[in-house]
Amino acid sequence: MKLSSSGHVRKYASVNYLKNEPKKPDVKTAIPGPKTLALTEKLGKIQNTGAINFFVNYEKSIGNYIVDVDDNVLLDVFTQISSIPLGYNHPRFHDVMKNSQNLSHFINRPALGIFPSADWPDKLERALLSIAPKGLKHVTTMACGACSNEQAFKLMFTAYQRRKRGEPTEEEKESCVYNKEPGCPDLVILGFDGAFHGRSMGCLNVTHTKWIHKMDYPHMDWPCAAFPKLKYPLEENVEENKQEEARCLEDVRRKIDEYNARGKFVAGLIVEPIQGEGGDNSASADFFCQVQAICKEKGVFFHVDEVQTGGGSTGTIWQHEQWNLPHPPDVVTFSKKMLTGGFYATDELLPREAYRIFNTWMGDPTKVLLLEEMVKVIKDENLLSQVKVTGEYLRSNLNELQVNLDKLW
Amino acid sequence: MKLSSSGHVRKYASVNYLKNEPKKPDVKTAIPGPKTLALTEKLGKIQNTGAINFFVNYEKSIGNYIVDVDDNVLLDVFTQISSIPLGYNHPRFHDVMKNSQNLSHFINRPALGIFPSADWPDKLERALLSIAPKGLKHVTTMACGACSNEQAFKLMFTAYQRRKRGEPTEEEKESCVYNKEPGCPDLVILGFDGAFHGRSMGCLNVTHTKWIHKMDYPHMDWPCAAFPKLKYPLEENVEENKQEEARCLEDVRRKIDEYNARGKFVAGLIVEPIQGEGGDNSASADFFCQVQAICKEKGVFFHVDEVQTGGGSTGTIWQHEQWNLPHPPDVVTFSKKMLTGGFYATDELLPREAYRIFNTWMGDPTKVLLLEEMVKVIKDENLLSQVKVTGEYLRSNLNELQVNLDKLW
Numbered sequence: 135m136k137l138s139s140s141g142h143v144r145k146y147a148s149v150n151y152l153k154n155e156p157k158k159p160d161v162k163t164a165i166p167g168p169k170t171l172a173l174t175e176k177l178g179k180i181q182n183t184g185a186i187n188f189f190v191n192y193e194k195s196i197g198n199y200i201v202d203v204d205d206n207v208l209l210d211v212f213t214q215i216s217s218i219p220l221g222y223n224h225p226r227f228h229d230v231m232k233n234s235q236n237l238s239h240f241i242n243r244p245a246l247g248i249f250p251s252a253d254w255p256d257k258l259e260r261a262l263l264s265i266a267p268k269g270l271k272h273v274t275t276m277a278c279g280a281c282s283n284e285q286a287f288k289l290m291f292t293a294y295q296r297r298k299r300g301e302p303t304e305e306e307k308e309s310c311v312y313n314k315e316p317g318c319p320d321l322v323i324l325g326f327d328g329a330f331h332g333r334s335m336g337c338l339n340v341t342h343t344k345w346i347h348k349m350d351y352p353h354m355d356w357p358c359a360a361f362p363k364l365k366y367p368l369e370e371n372v373e374e375n376k377q378e379e380a381r382c383l384e385d386v387r388r389k390i391d392e393y394n395a396r397g398k399f400v401a402g403l404i405v406e407p408i409q410g411e412g413g414d415n416s417a418s419a420d421f422f423c424q425v426q427a428i429c430k431e432k433g434v435f436f437h438v439d440e441v442q443t444g445g446g447s448t449g450t451i452w453q454h455e456q457w458n459l460p461h462p463p464d465v466v467t468f469s470k471k472m473l474t475g476g477f478y479a480t481d482e483l484l485p486r487e488a489y490r491i492f493n494t495w496m497g498d499p500t501k502v503l504l505l506e507e508m509v510k511v512i513k514d515e516n517l518l519s520q521v522k523v524t525g526e527y528l529r530s531n532l533n534e535l536q537v538n539l540d541k542l543w
Numbered sequence: 544m545k546l547s548s549s550g551h552v553r554k555y556a557s558v559n560y561l562k563n564e565p566k567k568p569d570v571k572t573a574i575p576g577p578k579t580l581a582l583t584e585k586l587g588k589i590q591n592t593g594a595i596n597f598f599v600n601y602e603k604s605i606g607n608y609i610v611d612v613d614d615n616v617l618l619d620v621f622t623q624i625s626s627i628p629l630g631y632n633h634p635r636f637h638d639v640m641k642n643s644q645n646l647s648h649f650i651n652r653p654a655l656g657i658f659p660s661a662d663w664p665d666k667l668e669r670a671l672l673s674i675a676p677k678g679l680k681h682v683t684t685m686a687c688g689a690c691s692n693e694q695a696f697k698l699m700f701t702a703y704q705r706r707k708r709g710e711p712t713e714e715e716k717e718s719c720v721y722n723k724e725p726g727c728p729d730l731v732i733l734g735f736d737g738a739f740h741g742r743s744m745g746c747l748n749v750t751h752t753k754w755i756h757k758m759d760y761p762h763m764d765w766p767c768a769a770f771p772k773l774k775y776p777l778e779e780n781v782e783e784n785k786q787e788e789a790r791c792l793e794d795v796r797r798k799i800d801e802y803n804a805r806g807k808f809v810a811g812l813i814v815e816p817i818q819g820e821g822g823d824n825s826a827s828a829d830f831f832c833q834v835q836a837i838c839k840e841k842g843v844f845f846h847v848d849e850v851q852t853g854g855g856s857t858g859t860i861w862q863h864e865q866w867n868l869p870h871p872p873d874v875v876t877f878s879k880k881m882l883t884g885g886f887y888a889t890d891e892l893l894p895r896e897a898y899r900i901f902n903t904w905m906g907d908p909t910k911v912l913l914l915e916e917m918v919k920v921i922k923d924e925n926l927l928s929q930v931k932v933t934g935e936y937l938r939s940n941l942n943e944l945q946v947n948l949d950k951l952w
Binding site for chain 2 (some may be wrong): 231339349354488
């Protein structure tokens with residue numbers, strides 16, 4: 135995110151920040167290094183450490199460079215599972231922390247759903263509504279991506295039932311407390327093969343990547359449709375890819391009909407704009423428009439999971455903005471680079487009752503403080519344009535590499 | 544938490560802190576007041592505001608007193624749904640924020656499961672292991688209570704299957720990706736009537752309080768056993784309460800047998816030491832010891848949900864410490880006043896594989912920084928003893944009030 139479209143760095147706080155960045159990686163030890171190994175052993179007495187890559191010196195890490203405890207300096211393209219929006223130790227985030235007016239937010243964590251602070255509506259406005267996907271005026275914060283998806287499912291289930299029956303009956307209210315019909319209807323959410331939507335039990339029903347996330351846990355019988363496996367370069371496989379997308383659209387349609395016919399009504403469909411965990415798979419804008427059209431036709435709510443794609447790394451704040459959908463999605467969830475979890479929703483999905491979508495903290499205002507600053511930095515430094523320039527540079531060079539791939543291997 | 548056992552405030556930072564507390568509540572407007580009403584209207588354009596009580600001035604709130612945006616000063620006995628451990632604006636929390644060494648934790652949120660900072664093992668040791676329930680040496684942080692319970696269920700499911708089959712088969716690994724048996728077995732967790740364990744879809748299966756949390760959402764058929772409804776004063780209803788607890792124990796036993804017989808094997812049992820959302824119900828230490836004994840007999844893991852009770856407000860850091868269990872619980876979950884979510888677990892429940900219990904952030908080190916300080920304050924100021932003195936004072940006076948209740952109403 136360093137190059138401006140004119141090739142010069144811009145005249146904001148980030149100038150010095152970028153000046154302080156290392157010029158290149160500097161690897162001094164094996165990775166994991168000796169200090170990481172000693173710390174991993176120590177942590178291993180407390181918890182499973184199988185996923186530890188290395189321990190990090192966060193004070194020393196800067197911009198695009200992460201520094202481990204063995205003083206290895208690495209160009210960080212993984213960015214904490216895609217959750218660091220502006221690199222390490224961004225000066226504008228330091229400023230947020232130094233502002234004493236912000237202090238009380240950090241030490242008095244509110245239950246935001248019942249006791250927000252006076253500046254909360256303005257913060258939501260500036261941090262989240264100012265970048266809301268077109269057509270979505272409602273936003274609610276949550277702690278993380280999985281929680282946001284769980285809430286989105288609940289919104290879709292309720293809106294689906296509301297369309298069907300209007301006001302709930304006493305029988306529904308009573309039976310649901312003990313997990314029984316009619317209060318707990320047999321509704322399902324359709325997901326895609328290769329999708330990852332989180333690891334809580336609701337999200338796991340539509341997560342279809344690796345056994346490590348799912349094995350031994352009871353799951354619901356929710357439909358799983360094929361997701362396009364496109365051939366690259368896209369320009370050379372136009373017809374084949376069109377057929378592949380048609381096959382998947384047909385599968386979406388068939389799965390909805392099948393499950394509806396079995397009385398397991400499909401209330402919603404969830405999709406990632408780019409499958410991350412499942413192997414960086416994407417599809418054309420037209421594919422997603424057609425998925426939405428099928429949803430409209432079948433009375434299924436359309437949920438776009440932008441937990442990994444949201445926040446600007448695709449050149450737009452939301453990847454689905456690039457689809458030019460004729461209608462906004464019914465619900466869009468976010469987390470990671472957005473620093474706070476949460477969801478945007480349409481009027482129809484907005485909960486009608488108090489405490490319907492609720493939990494103790496409902497997110498964390500300290501994350502929204504940082505997000506507010508992040509949104510300003512993205513604007514001030516014109517980062518979305520820079521992402522496009524940098525992205526195009528990376529893509530064209532990867533394309534060139536690809537041409538000569540046979541000679542390399 | 545203000546009175547020491549000798550009736551004097553203690554000689555730490557909190558002396559001045561308590562001096563600055565208002566002497567009594569001061570209500571100046573109707574509640575909700577005009578400023579709250581205006582802000583609620585504003586927020587109402589963004590999200591459902593049905594649960595808003597009032598907007599808060601967190602800068603002005605101090606100790607036990609919460610100050611709303613209309614300058615009403617209230618004695619806060621609700622403490623942000625029981626999630627404020629040391630009152631508002633505790634000076635020791637201010638000190639944590641002023642320490643510049645802590646700064647990088649706030650602006651570089653790590654993916655703790657793969658890239659922790661060098662001080663992370665020591666922080667876990669000081670903040671969490673120093674107060675671990677007896678016999679539990681493993682701890683993992685999570686973002687919130689619901690997520691912690693979801694992870695605990697997964698630990699119990701996996702340990703249950705591991706006992707049964709040892710190493711997983713290829714068939715299990717493949718089938719689970721598409722939500723199918725044998726990889727996704729029909730295991731269940733037993734919960735209690737009146738229990739509240741969170742609002743994600745896994746947790747909702749064992750939450751049995753109000754329709755507002757559950758209606759319209761599909762649930763699994765998980766067993767729900769009766770929880771004692773004791774008669775007060777306890778001293779005058781000893782025999783009756785003993786029978787009530789025996790009835791509930793019998794129901795636990797019967798539900799486990801019934802579900803096991805139907806091939807829906809009970810892997811775990813979850814219980815709150817004091818039901819909060821469900822109406823402040825508790826039971827005797829003997830009841831919980833017997834629940835654990837039934838679990839041991841039936842091969843069911845025993846999960847104590849201390850999300851609401853943990854953190855010191857019952858006079859011990861963990862309420863279950865007062866039961867004198869012969870064995871530690873298999874898993875204990877926490878959040879709220881503990882500032883971070885997470886779970887303690889036995890050796891047997893500890894995940895064997897990397898990424899088994901995992902998510903992007905795995906909690907938040909900034910919350911553990913504050914928790915570390917909270918644990919020191921509780922020790923330095925002998926707060927657990929003070930809770931006992933204050934609690935006894937409150938209880939005895941409530942008992943007196945109760946005697947004269949008939950005359951009051």
